[in-house]
Amino acid sequence: MRETDVVVIGAGPVGENVADRVVRGGLRAVIVEAELVGGECSYWACMPSKALLRTGAAHRAAQAAGVEDGRVDRDVVLRRRDSFTSGWDDSGQVQWLQSAGIDLVRGHARLAGERRVVVSGGDEEVEIVARHAVVVTVGSAARLPGIPGLAEAEPWTSREATALQTVPGSIAIIGGGVVATEAATFLADLGSRVTVLARSGLLTAFEPVAGEQVAGALRERGVDIREGIAPARVTRDEAGVQIEFGDGEPLRVDEVLVATGRVPRTEDLGLETVGLEPGEWIAVDDTLRVAGSDWLYAAGDVTHRALLTHQGKYQARAAGDVIVARATGGEVRDRPWGAHVATADHAAVPQVVFTDPEVAAVGLTAAQAQDAGMRVRVVDYDLGSVAGASLTADGYAGAARAVVDEDRRVLVGVTFVGAGVAELLHAATIAVVGEVPLERLWHAVPAYPTISEVWLRLLETYGL
Amino acid sequence: MRETDVVVIGAGPVGENVADRVVRGGLRAVIVEAELVGGECSYWACMPSKALLRTGAAHRAAQAAGVEDGRVDRDVVLRRRDSFTSGWDDSGQVQWLQSAGIDLVRGHARLAGERRVVVSGGDEEVEIVARHAVVVTVGSAARLPGIPGLAEAEPWTSREATALQTVPGSIAIIGGGVVATEAATFLADLGSRVTVLARSGLLTAFEPVAGEQVAGALRERGVDIREGIAPARVTRDEAGVQIEFGDGEPLRVDEVLVATGRVPRTEDLGLETVGLEPGEWIAVDDTLRVAGSDWLYAAGDVTHRALLTHQGKYQARAAGDVIVARATGGEVRDRPWGAHVATADHAAVPQVVFTDPEVAAVGLTAAQAQDAGMRVRVVDYDLGSVAGASLTADGYAGAARAVVDEDRRVLVGVTFVGAGVAELLHAATIAVVGEVPLERLWHAVPAYPTISEVWLRLLETYGL
Numbered sequence: 001m002r003e004t005d006v007v008v009i010g011a012g013p014v015g016e017n018v019a020d021r022v023v024r025g026g027l028r029a030v031i032v033e034a035e036l037v038g039g040e041c042s043y044w045a046c047m048p049s050k051a052l053l054r055t056g057a058a059h060r061a062a063q064a065a066g067v068e069d070g071r072v073d074r075d076v077v078l079r080r081r082d083s084f085t086s087g088w089d090d091s092g093q094v095q096w097l098q099s100a101g102i103d104l105v106r107g108h109a110r111l112a113g114e115r116r117v118v119v120s121g122g123d124e125e126v127e128i129v130a131r132h133a134v135v136v137t138v139g140s141a142a143r144l145p146g147i148p149g150l151a152e153a154e155p156w157t158s159r160e161a162t163a164l165q166t167v168p169g170s171i172a173i174i175g176g177g178v179v180a181t182e183a184a185t186f187l188a189d190l191g192s193r194v195t196v197l198a199r200s201g202l203l204t205a206f207e208p209v210a211g212e213q214v215a216g217a218l219r220e221r222g223v224d225i226r227e228g229i230a231p232a233r234v235t236r237d238e239a240g241v242q243i244e245f246g247d248g249e250p251l252r253v254d255e256v257l258v259a260t261g262r263v264p265r266t267e268d269l270g271l272e273t274v275g276l277e278p279g280e281w282i283a284v285d286d287t288l289r290v291a292g293s294d295w296l297y298a299a300g301d302v303t304h305r306a307l308l309t310h311q312g313k314y315q316a317r318a319a320g321d322v323i324v325a326r327a328t329g330g331e332v333r334d335r336p337w338g339a340h341v342a343t344a345d346h347a348a349v350p351q352v353v354f355t356d357p358e359v360a361a362v363g364l365t366a367a368q369a370q371d372a373g374m375r376v377r378v379v380d381y382d383l384g385s386v387a388g389a390s391l392t393a394d395g396y397a398g399a400a401r402a403v404v405d406e407d408r409r410v411l412v413g414v415t416f417v418g419a420g421v422a423e424l425l426h427a428a429t430i431a432v433v434g435e436v437p438l439e440r441l442w443h444a445v446p447a448y449p450t451i452s453e454v455w456l457r458l459l460e461t462y463g464l
Numbered sequence: 465m466r467e468t469d470v471v472v473i474g475a476g477p478v479g480e481n482v483a484d485r486v487v488r489g490g491l492r493a494v495i496v497e498a499e500l501v502g503g504e505c506s507y508w509a510c511m512p513s514k515a516l517l518r519t520g521a522a523h524r525a526a527q528a529a530g531v532e533d534g535r536v537d538r539d540v541v542l543r544r545r546d547s548f549t550s551g552w553d554d555s556g557q558v559q560w561l562q563s564a565g566i567d568l569v570r571g572h573a574r575l576a577g578e579r580r581v582v583v584s585g586g587d588e589e590v591e592i593v594a595r596h597a598v599v600v601t602v603g604s605a606a607r608l609p610g611i612p613g614l615a616e617a618e619p620w621t622s623r624e625a626t627a628l629q630t631v632p633g634s635i636a637i638i639g640g641g642v643v644a645t646e647a648a649t650f651l652a653d654l655g656s657r658v659t660v661l662a663r664s665g666l667l668t669a670f671e672p673v674a675g676e677q678v679a680g681a682l683r684e685r686g687v688d689i690r691e692g693i694a695p696a697r698v699t700r701d702e703a704g705v706q707i708e709f710g711d712g713e714p715l716r717v718d719e720v721l722v723a724t725g726r727v728p729r730t731e732d733l734g735l736e737t738v739g740l741e742p743g744e745w746i747a748v749d750d751t752l753r754v755a756g757s758d759w760l761y762a763a764g765d766v767t768h769r770a771l772l773t774h775q776g777k778y779q780a781r782a783a784g785d786v787i788v789a790r791a792t793g794g795e796v797r798d799r800p801w802g803a804h805v806a807t808a809d810h811a812a813v814p815q816v817v818f819t820d821p822e823v824a825a826v827g828l829t830a831a832q833a834q835d836a837g838m839r840v841r842v843v844d845y846d847l848g849s850v851a852g853a854s855l856t857a858d859g860y861a862g863a864a865r866a867v868v869d870e871d872r873r874v875l876v877g878v879t880f881v882g883a884g885v886a887e888l889l890h891a892a893t894i895a896v897v898g899e900v901p902l903e904r905l906w907h908a909v910p911a912y913p914t915i916s917e918v919w920l921r922l923l924e925t926y927g928l
Contacts, residue, residue: 058529065522070534
């Protein structure tokens, strides 16, 4: 048996950040990981997907600005992806843990009652007792829908797609969300013949213009997008994968990628020993603590608050700091927007989809704000008609939408669609989080000629 | 004689915006222009310079992201520039004036005493009386330093550089500011052998890292940057231009570009008829009105408040609106950050230099904040070590600096240096203008993996 202050289960970015803040606060932390230190984001999500997307995006941006004859080499792209995943070797991350003073135990962790974690399947079987807190940061995994034959057909998930070594001649993607649209983009870039089976359309969590423009651009690049259609059966034989539908021709492809949402990785975590339900998401309060417990925390995807690396790390910082404050008798800053609560999770979550065009959004969509009972005014502006946009690309296409809470005269949601809008987003995030009144935003002058000038246009369109 | 509500002298972007706001407010406006409607920015500054810079920047960005064999064709770049200046034809802008309900008089305007403007040299000689206001928006021109022989040597200014039709084999640039560094960048892109003569260094109005990194990058691309050196004499003969120095070898080049600051275009404006000094900048209060006058306004470069198109347009919106308010007995909102004052001019001016790397800055430098008596803390972070930056470019180099007013715990200045940082700036502008406390900025989570993640790193480095 081993004792420490805090046990963190899962060494993805969220777990790493919890442990780091805890150690900086003067406590000891043990982090347990069954797979690669660095987690999904480093090896099978954010980093490899963006590495796969980036070269194609830069190529298109250059062409649209008048550069001729640029060439994207498949092998260069895959090698560049490999460099960002360190060839799926986590020694760099392990080194970082050491330098940060965090103890690593490799193996599969299960809760074993209050403050107890049993680790097995690693170097040693060990029971660890946490004096102050156990933090669950195990993340999520791809959800497989119950389509007959699908599991047996060995479908790709986000892991196989981002780790691909051979580009399939053809692929069907089931789903229409972020993973589906990003994978469709980089697979088409790499030369795959892509069919997207998106029952309810693309990027439906965003403002409608996002899905419309991304669908349009994918179609222009030869991607076959089929909406309102659901696979009825999937089979694999030597020739590849066959997808049957209720009616119509079956689809034959080399591979099938499932991108229909996520499930928490809590099936085999010992949740039942602490009164929680295995296989379920773990609900926490804004300090990331499980209701009714004074020692069990969770952060990141597994809480189902916001399934995004940056938001999980944000929760991790709050969780790490509040664990230290509670352990050391420090002040707990748990009022809204305090240092120990993840207030932004509720209505100020930023997200970028690295498709082409990119989608960048923060806060509420118009529909969400209306559903929340706000008196809302929606302001739309054509991003392509901003001078800075036309300078970056001939024929720049894009969109911008601001959602205003008319009672408070602040922005509650902003969406940008267009090439390179990823870096436009943080301005919106600061405006939403800072609750900066529109009248003050009027004095935040965008530099000319940048794409950010859309801020002026949105405010002018609003009537300032 | 002709009568109207407001006469605007100068139909650049600033004048256009004043007239537009005035007309939207229900008044009549006449705008007088001696050259092209659209002004310096449209034809000889912002637009052509950025068009000349953009293709090269996109090419470098693509190479840095793994695109191979891209080619920048000189003629393509020049043609693209031509399309953004509409071939120096202002009919599109004239059409816009008409659609906005603004009357255009072509010709040279001079003040002729209170509320009177005489226009000559155009279609007709006409005197116009303004019932409410005359607004001077004539802008600035390149300043020629008093170097013996320089004027006679027919140097290029920003106008000739941005309008270039033939790329000189070699060129010397006198100056080290924005015009000099941007011109050095696009001229080098176009294949010119560039020598920069920058007596006091590059981009000295910015944080030191800006000039350092831009100088380093220009040198890597073969630009000869000579600091601490000043031309003593310039002569031109058939073979080109010769620049002599106090000592050392003279420099022989095909052309010389002067980029040593600006002078107001007020020499021949009739300022003496209203008690002002010809050739001087026109001082105005925060409502853009000349002290002691109830009818004379100025906006844009000519006020010397902030020589930037976007800031001039910002002043124009305030000026246009306050003229309407005063003329119609409306409320004058002239408290700091009110709708009728250009408060941001004082300490929240954003600026982007479209060199490679780009420089984007808002508010005060550390030195300026200290000089202003603030208790300042400076936070630096290496932009290249942000994941989003390394994804966009192999070997990404850059810098970020935040200047914190420790008493108010708000940002008073932010500087970014790096490829593509232009669109990062508006977040900083909103933070500075919105006076969003650091503790709240902590909840503005940058999306991963974007370059904007530097915001998290800056706040972490600060100690949050």
